[in-house]
Amino acid sequence: MKNNKVVKSWGLSLTMVLAISAILSGCTTSNSTSGTSSPSAGASSGPAASPATPTGPAKVSMLNVYFSNTAPKADGPVVKETERIANAKLDITYVPFNVYSEKLNVTMTSGEMPQSIMVENPFITSVINGIRSGMFWDLTPYLNEFPNLKKYDKNILNNLAVDGKYYVIPRPRPLVRIGTIIRKDWLDNVGLAEPKTIDEFYNVLKAFKEKDPDKNGVNDTYGLMLYENGIPADIFAWFGAPNNWMVDKNGNFIRDVETKEYREGLTFLRKLYNENLINKNFAIVVRNEARKDLYNNKVGISIESIDAVVPFYYLQMADTKNKYTMTVSPPINGKSYATTGHFGGALIPKTSVKTEKELREVLRYFNTENSDEAKAEFLRISQENDKKPAAEQFNVDDLKNLITTDAIVYPTGTTDTDVMLKKRMIELADASVQDPSMGLISPTQTEKDAQLKTLLSDARAQYIMGKIDDAGFDAVVQQWKKIGGDQVAKELSELYKKK
Numbered sequence: 001m002k003n004n005k006v007v008k009s010w011g012l013s014l015t016m017v018l019a020i021s022a023i024l025s026g027c028t029t030s031n032s033t034s035g036t037s038s039p040s041a042g043a044s045s046g047p048a049a050s051p052a053t054p055t056g057p058a059k060v061s062m063l064n065v066y067f068s069n070t071a072p073k074a075d076g077p078v079v080k081e082t083e084r085i086a087n088a089k090l091d092i093t094y095v096p097f098n099v100y101s102e103k104l105n106v107t108m109t110s111g112e113m114p115q116s117i118m119v120e121n122p123f124i125t126s127v128i129n130g131i132r133s134g135m136f137w138d139l140t141p142y143l144n145e146f147p148n149l150k151k152y153d154k155n156i157l158n159n160l161a162v163d164g165k166y167y168v169i170p171r172p173r174p175l176v177r178i179g180t181i182i183r184k185d186w187l188d189n190v191g192l193a194e195p196k197t198i199d200e201f202y203n204v205l206k207a208f209k210e211k212d213p214d215k216n217g218v219n220d221t222y223g224l225m226l227y228e229n230g231i232p233a234d235i236f237a238w239f240g241a242p243n244n245w246m247v248d249k250n251g252n253f254i255r256d257v258e259t260k261e262y263r264e265g266l267t268f269l270r271k272l273y274n275e276n277l278i279n280k281n282f283a284i285v286v287r288n289e290a291r292k293d294l295y296n297n298k299v300g301i302s303i304e305s306i307d308a309v310v311p312f313y314y315l316q317m318a319d320t321k322n323k324y325t326m327t328v329s330p331p332i333n334g335k336s337y338a339t340t341g342h343f344g345g346a347l348i349p350k351t352s353v354k355t356e357k358e359l360r361e362v363l364r365y366f367n368t369e370n371s372d373e374a375k376a377e378f379l380r381i382s383q384e385n386d387k388k389p390a391a392e393q394f395n396v397d398d399l400k401n402l403i404t405t406d407a408i409v410y411p412t413g414t415t416d417t418d419v420m421l422k423k424r425m426i427e428l429a430d431a432s433v434q435d436p437s438m439g440l441i442s443p444t445q446t447e448k449d450a451q452l453k454t455l456l457s458d459a460r461a462q463y464i465m466g467k468i469d470d471a472g473f474d475a476v477v478q479q480w481k482k483i484g485g486d487q488v489a490k491e492l493s494e495l496y497k498k499k
Helices: 004-019 077-086 097-110 125-132 154-160 184-190 198-210 234-238 260-274 287-295 306-319 356-369 372-386 396-402 416-430 443-464 470-498
Strands: 028-031 058-066 088-096 116-119 169-172 178-183 222-225 245-247 253-255 299-305 326-328 342-347
Touching: 058 097, 058 356, 058 396, 077 088, 077 356, 077 372, 077 396, 088 097, 088 356, 097 116, 097 125, 154 169, 154 342, 178 184, 178 234, 178 306, 178 416, 184 198, 184 326, 198 222, 198 260, 198 299, 222 287, 234 260, 245 470, 253 470, 260 443, 260 470, 287 299, 287 306, 299 306, 306 326, 306 416, 326 416, 372 396, 443 470
Parallel strands: 058 088, 058 116, 222 299
Antiparallel strands: 028 088, 116 342, 169 342, 178 299, 178 326, 245 253
């Protein structure tokens, strides 16, 4: 089990990442005063330096978000170590996440932007309009000159492409974070192993309901905890349903809810509901209330972000008398769903970076940051940070949100829990199914996305609870198609064929 000082940094990741959909108004400016070059990081795998190529620290100003109680300090380890490793001198304006979107819009409207701005979602209307209006540099022609900027996972680059071009330097995240988290002590008590198939998963749920896994002599437990009408999408992946959309042989987009595999997943969930293997209040209970069941001996399984939730539950144990080990099953039926693999990234405005010479200076920083040597250094300092007393540690999420590299996207510790989590995340990524609509911008979906999603998610809950039957669900799908679903499919298909 991870000790609390190690857990805290990863535990913060869940609430931070799920909280975000905003980006920038009260802000704290971090003006760095030194940028010592790192010998190893400076020797990036980019073009060799020549007399005409700058070799000193790259000077880069930046707008970035923070989620801690206070912004990282200019002379603190997050900024200073990044400057050392990436051979840079940074001037960072930090803005709290709850006002970041507002600040971003104001900054873009004013045209007075730093040399790079971090965005969580480059596909919001204001950013897309800015890209298409020529506000930001198209980096596509410069990738061969800065080869480390081509080293990102191709899926991530494609998911960030706008109209087939690359404007965003990725801030990578795991391709898959969602997994099946299980109380290991309950598995041992009922004599079962981590499930690898749907039938094994069902059998574990049944045992957790019927075989007194907490050994208290009372029938007071159940199998799978859900909340806020959120059904883990990976359950549908197990049945072979597409990741949101599938593309037929003619290039037409078909929504997951139109496939028999999706309906099989729904039928399975209704069975779990009818047999009291999931909580009856899943559609209305709030997350933090539902989660109490997992560390208060009521439920044995949760399907959530494993790198954040497992440490989060260990942290919660400090306030309870329960002490137990948690594990994560391999990809069930060998399937999972891939996400975008990024938390947005950096855009470079033309208003502040006016010439190609200035652009190359900024790209030099990002190119060095994603070199193999720099990545090894970021990993090293993160692992060293884990070993320090809690009071001396920096928040690793602050570092993850600053750097544009995948060096520390997986747990970096060496505990059994960290090793297990990293292994499972890699296995899940290897088994993942891509969403073919990633990076495609449908105007109708942009306009009606919330309405269309709510219609389907409400129908899903009603089906699981038995309030509508197959005909009723079919009727909702037809309504979805009529009010915009068919148009979204048409637009995505046209965009996909142009890729």
